[in-house]
Amino acid sequence: MAKVTFQPDHLTHECEDGMMLIDICEEVDTALSFGCTEGSCGVCELTVLKGRENLNKFTEEEKEYLYEEDLENGMRLGCQLKIRKGEVTISWKGNRAK
Numbered sequence: 303m304a305k306v307t308f309q310p311d312h313l314t315h316e317c318e319d320g321m322m323l324i325d326i327c328e329e330v331d332t333a334l335s336f337g338c339t340e341g342s343c344g345v346c347e348l349t350v351l352k353g354r355e356n357l358n359k360f361t362e363e364e365k366e367y368l369y370e371e372d373l374e375n376g377m378r379l380g381c382q383l384k385i386r387k388g389e390v391t392i393s394w395k396g397n398r399a400k
């Protein structure tokens with residue numbers, strides 16, 4: 303089992319290994335929102351506070367949308383995230399246009 307903590311919601315949710323974050327969000331009452339769901343709008347931008355190693359690699363969409371420095375600092379696009387295993391903690395502030 304994997305575990306995701308949505309820090310702004312003060313919420314932790316257990317899920318199966320390998321689930322997409324966007325699918326997990328359908329099961330929980332989170333304020334994290336999505337727009338295009340295809341990695342092109344940035345509405346789902348978030349920061350991974352813990353467990354980066356437990357996520358999928360950066361997708362082409364993330365490399366296209368986010369700055370390299372942002373990726374290095376833990377920013378990801380929520381709609382592109384897969385929780386491979388273990389514990390992950392995420393946070394977000396709102397939208398930011400590139």
Ligand code: FES
Nearest residue numbers: 337338339344381
């Ligand atoms: S929902 Fe548009 S980039 Fe994730």
